[in-house]
Amino acid sequence: MKILAPNKQWMELITDRLANAYIDGVENFLDYAFTKLGEPMSIRCPCIKCGNATSRTRVVVRSHLIVHGIIPSYTFWYHHGEMLGEAQSEFEFIDDNDIEEDDGKDEIHGLLRDLYPDFDGDNMNNSTGDVLREEEPNAEAERFYRLLKDLDLPLYESAKVSKLSTLIKLPHLKSIGHWSNESFTMLLKFLKDDLLLNGTNLPDSYYEAKKVIRDLGLSCKKIDACKNDCMLYWKDDNCLQSCKVCGASRWKDAKHSGETKLKEGKKIPCKILRYFPLKPRLQRLFMCSKTSPLMSWHHDKRVDDGIMRHPADSMAWKKFDEIHPSFAAEPRNVRLGLASDGFQPFGMSRTPYSIWPVVLVPYNFPPWLCMKQENFILSMLIPGPNGPGDAIDVYLQPLIEELNELWETGVETFNASTRKNFKLHASLLWTINDFPAYANLSGWSTKEKLACPCCNKKTCSTRLKNGQKECYMGQRRYLPLNHKWRNDKVSFDNTVEHRLPPEMLSGDDILDQVADLDGLPLTKDPRKKIKISHKKRCDNWNKKSIFFDLPY
Incomplete structure (x- = not known):
């Protein structure tokens, strides 16, 4: 026997x-x-006063919900046994045999729903070529229809997998196996020419494969930079x-850089910053039905x-909430930490x-998820050498x-757990780095x-006798x-510390x-470069950090 979630319209009668x-x-x-939790005695109280904490x-x-009212935003009852994708109806028991299982549904449909929630519904079951539209679709709709076309297109005639699902899984294997771009292109040619049937819809190269899945938001922005790290060629300076x-040239010198010729007659930038826009990546955390309920864990x-188990228990987090109560009022607003350091990519x-x-x-x-590698957000790659x-x-x-x-x-x-849109804000709390990167x-x-x-x-310091290193003393001041x-x-x-x-x-x-x-x-x-005299300034500042541009 299964039980469906009861109708939730009563929550709107909170007044x-x-x-x-x-x-x-x-x-x-x-x-x-x-019934769902199987608890004989108690459950979490979702009233406005208790907030699912007790x-x-x-x-x-029952008395709390009548006196104080239920939390208006608590429309997905994950604390009380509701599962993702569970349908709503009047409160009733139904037999398992009355429910049609849909285990064979392509998981890529769910991915498209998460990325483009505004185009959910009948569009998922129709071919893009057959959809009648009174107006031309906007840019987001065009990307959705293009992906949907590739999803409906089989890899080859009578194939069980689509072109899009194949081109999502193959680059994933490339990343895990550390394949080069050339080896990936060789694999595509082998599959297309020798292994699969004629008429396969696989692209010819890794470059063509990236163009197909680009609309999934897996690409980055390339911004040219000065070779002396003076400026970026973006906005009005592009x-x-x-x-x-x-005054350095924006382009490489083919003779001195070892380039025998410029690619297709185009100029090659000296440095290229690879920037991955932050907003779509934060949106995807809420558009995904698996991660969206977890984005308010620190609050719910x-x-x-009094025991520190999560950054939300820290004084910095609590002080930030006191200074910015409007930001803290929405628990789904994202708190970020920034980490950066250099490494040698060539071993x-x-x-x-x-x-x-x-x-x-x-x-x-x-806390067991926020420091997982798969949850890190790569923001940019700053080039060398x-x-x-x-x-x-x-x-x-x-x-x-x-x-x-x-x-x-x-x-x-769009919040996939509540099926509603909301205004997402984000803030940077601190940086994580070693002392030189600091x-x-x-x-x-x-x-x-x-x-x-x-x-x-x-700072209390003393130069050692050999004159090579500084020794930092005076720690007894803190006793x-x-x-x-x-x-x-x-x-x-041999001194007394007062x-x-x-x-x-x-x-x-x-x-x-x-x-x-x-x-x-x-x-x-x-x-x-302007040299800063620390002796004249009586401090160790080299610059005013760009982080001071953040209003908080």
Whole structure:
């Protein structure tokens, strides 16, 4: 025997909770929840006061729902046994034999529903060539119809798989098996010419295969960059032929770069930044029916008992919620962490090369999922052959601009778990990096005598006798004033420590320190690079970080 979810229209009567329809809906909900969960005593209370955080008996839950009302946004009852895709009806038991199983349904249909929810329904069952439209479809509709055509097109005559599903699975195998582009093209030719039947719809090359699945949002934007990391050729600067800062050419010199000829007569850029737009990737987290319920885990299921199990338990997260209550009011708004560092992609090769990926971590997920590799969001790949250094801000411009848009205006997003649209916003909470990368991202140099960014100008350091390294002392300042080690000369450096720990600087203090560095050109060209004298400034700032452009 199976049980369907009861009709949820009674939830809309939250302002008239004494109406018979609302009370009957509460009773049907309680019958459904206790039956599905098999709990004899208590279930989570979904009232506005408890918020699914506390378990109550049936009598208490019923009174809470009538007195306080149910959470209006809790339309998918995952805390009370409802499963994804479960149909709604009046509360009734039905026999398993009365339900037609649909196990053979192509999973690609679900993928298209997640990506293009506005085109759900009859369009999924009709060929794009037979659909009659009064107006020309917009760009999003065109992409949907193009994918739908490839989904309806069999790989070959009488084949059980479609062209689209094949071209989704083959590149996945290519990625797992670390195939080269040439080997993938060779495989396509072998399948098309020698193995499969005549008339197969496989493309001829990896390039053609990427064009087919491009509309799934798996592509990136390529932005030309100056070879000295001075600027990006994008927006109004896209038409420039040379750098505005150092004057270097935008294009490679074929003679000095080892290029025997330019490809098809086209000029080759010196550097190319690969940027993966953030908004569609965040939207996909909610468009997917498997991940959308988990995007509010930190609010719905996290237990706030003073033990730190999730970033939402941290002081930084809670302080951010206090300062920005309108952002915190929507639990589906995404909190992000940014991680970046350079690595050598060629293993033990003698060729020196350092490429910098920038990865975003969505912290809405449960702690056992948010740090999984498959949930990381690759934002950009900063090209080599050398690390960008302080000029990493030049490459971060597209990301910072998109983060500002997500903060100010947000993006309309379809939530697959509630089947409703909502305005999605996002914020960047912190960065994750080692100490050298911290210097590049923050602008505070982590070298020399003022290396500590927390102590700032009050860093305590001593140059060793050989004059080669700095030794950072004075850690006894952080001990209580009556601690015995403060007066212990023998065990330390023959001094008594009476100083207090340095005060924590506020954001305004930091902004005052870097105010004169605003607009400083960031470049690796020695002719244009402005050297900062730390001795004159009495601090270790090299630049004003681009992260200060974020309003929060």
